Amino acid sequence: MAVKLHRCSVLWAKFGAHPCWRVQRELDAKGISYEIVTGPLSRKKRTVVSALSGQAAYPVIEFEDGSFYREQSKEMAARIRSGELFGSRAAAPVDEITVMSDADEGVDADGG
Numbered sequence: 001m002a003v004k005l006h007r008c009s010v011l012w013a014k015f016g017a018h019p020c021w022r023v024q025r026e027l028d029a030k031g032i033s034y035e036i037v038t039g040p041l042s043r044k045k046r047t048v049v050s051a052l053s054g055q056a057a058y059p060v061i062e063f064e065d066g067s068f069y070r071e072q073s074k075e076m077a078a079r080i081r082s083g084e085l086f087g088s089r090a091a092a093p094v095d096e097i098t099v100m101s102d103a104d105e106g107v108d109a110d111g112g
């Protein structure tokens with residue numbers, strides 16, 4: 001399931017204490033696919049993230065169903081690390097899942 005990472009535009013800031021990077025690197029570490037949506041630095045201009053989450057701080061994670069997740073970045077990082085980012089959300093709909101069968105591997109019913 002791909003998510004959107006709403007974050008600041010300071011993409012070069014790749015050090016541990018930077019809130020957006022702290023979360024982004026955990027998504028990377030977990031192999032979670034995401035799309036970066038950068039927003040303006042000025043809080044007053046952060047209309048997208050404000051409309052989504054009701055507050056103006058980055059980072060915010062937007063799920064495919066339009067819901068969002070925002071806590072302090074340390075807590076967000078810990079949640080991602082623990083494998084609980086998606087909580088009880090369903091995995092991707094079945095028609096979006098690539099299903100490999102034995103036939104795809106060239107194995108027939110006889111196992112040959």
Ligand SMILES: N[C@@H](CCC(=O)N[C@@H](CS)C(=O)NCC(=O)O)C(=O)O
Nearest residue numbers: 008019020043057058071072073074
């Ligand atoms: N304590 C917050 C800080 C979040 C934070 O400062 N985010 C930055 C972007 S990396 C931001 O939105 N800065 C501008 C502002 O707070 O107005 C956290 O860890 O999530």
